[in-house]
Amino acid sequence: MSWACPSLREKKPEVGWRSSLDELLDASNGLTSVSPPSAWGGVLQLCWIKDKVPLSLGVPFFNEVVFCHTPSRTLIVTDLWWNYPGSREDVEGRAADVPLSTRLWKGGMDKIYRPVYNTLMRTPTCAQSYETILAWTWNYIAPCHGEPVATDGKRVLREHLGL
Template identity: 30%
Template sequence: MRQIGENLWVHEDSMSMMGTRLGLRMTIIRLADGAVWVHSPTAMSDHLKHQVDGIGQVKYIVAANNAHSKWLQEWCEAYPDADAYVSAGIPRKVPLSNYHILQKGMENVWKEDLLWETMPHVPLFNETVFFHQPSRSLIVTDMIQNYPEQEPEGMAGLLTKYVFEPIGFKGCCVAPPLKMGLTIKDKQAFARFIDHIRQWDFERIVVTHGDIIEDDAKTIFSDLTARFLQ
C-alpha cells in the first residue's frame, strides 16, 4: 500500500483472467471526519487489513461497478459495522445485508470530501465515478483504463497481443464496451454524465486497471470521452 495524495492511498494487486494477470487497484481515503472509505476492494489479507486499520476505522466499502465484487463479501465480513455502497447489479451476485445502491438522487454522505456521478442507462456497468476534492483525484473502476505499452512475456503476452488489444484494451483507453456504444441505452443522458465529470477540477485519474494517470489528466479524459459528446 502507498500514499499518493492528501489522505489518499492505493493498494496494488492482480487477478487471473484467461491465463494472464490483470492488474487491480484498491483506493483508500481517510475522510474529513476520520472515517475510512475503501473503493474496489482487493483480496483481503492480515497484513493489508493491518495497514488499512492504521489509517482509521473503515466505515464505507464501495463496489461501484457490477464487475468488481469478487472480494466485497470478505471485506464486509471483516468490517461488519461498515456500510457497503454498491452498483445496482451487485446485490444479485453477492449476499449483502447492510448496503445502499449507488444511484442518482441518493444523498451524498461524503460531501465534505467526494463528489460522485453514476452512469445513466449503462446496465452492464452501472458504474459510479468519484472526485476526491482534497487530492483533486478522479477515481474510476472500468470506465478509463491505462495499460503499459510493454507486453507481458509468454502466454500472457500472446493473449494481450491477439485477444485483448484487438478489442480495445490497449494503452490509455475507454472500456471497449463503452467505446463501442452498444451498452449505452441513452446517449444523450450519457453525454450529460460526461460533461458533468469534465467540470470537476481533477489533476489525476486513479484507475483500477493499469497505471495511474498523473500528467495532463483532464486533457486525456477530454480526448478519450470526446466521442460521447458528438
C-alpha cells in the first residue's frame, strides 16, 4: 500500500494513491494524530512539520513528514536535515571526489539557506514539532540529501536546527 504526502493525492490524482497521510496528520497543532495506522505494525512514528512559510507570501513553503523507524532507531528525513559532503573528508571511510557543483550547493545550503531556515522561517509551533521528534528513541539519521549520520544523531540534528 502506498501513502501520499499531505495534499499530494488531490494534486496528482492520476497516480492512484490508495491513502493519504492527510488522514493521519489531523492534529490542529501540526503534529501527528494519536497513532500511525495499525498496518504499520508499530514500527514507525511520524510527525508532520507543516508550519513554515516564507516571510510575506503566506503560502506553505516547508512541508515534511518525518519518520522514526523504531526497531533500527533511525530518523528518516527529507529536508529537515541535509548533509552534503564538501570534501573527501566528509565522506566517511570512503575515497570520493566531491564534484564542484555539490561543494557549491553545500556552501549555499549551509551558509545562506540554513540561517534563514533556522530564524526567519521558524514559527511558534516548530518547537512542538522539534520536541516531538527529539523525544523519540533514535540514534541514526537517514537523510534524502547527503551522507547518513551513524552516531550522535540527536546532537547533530539539534546543532543543525540551532537548538
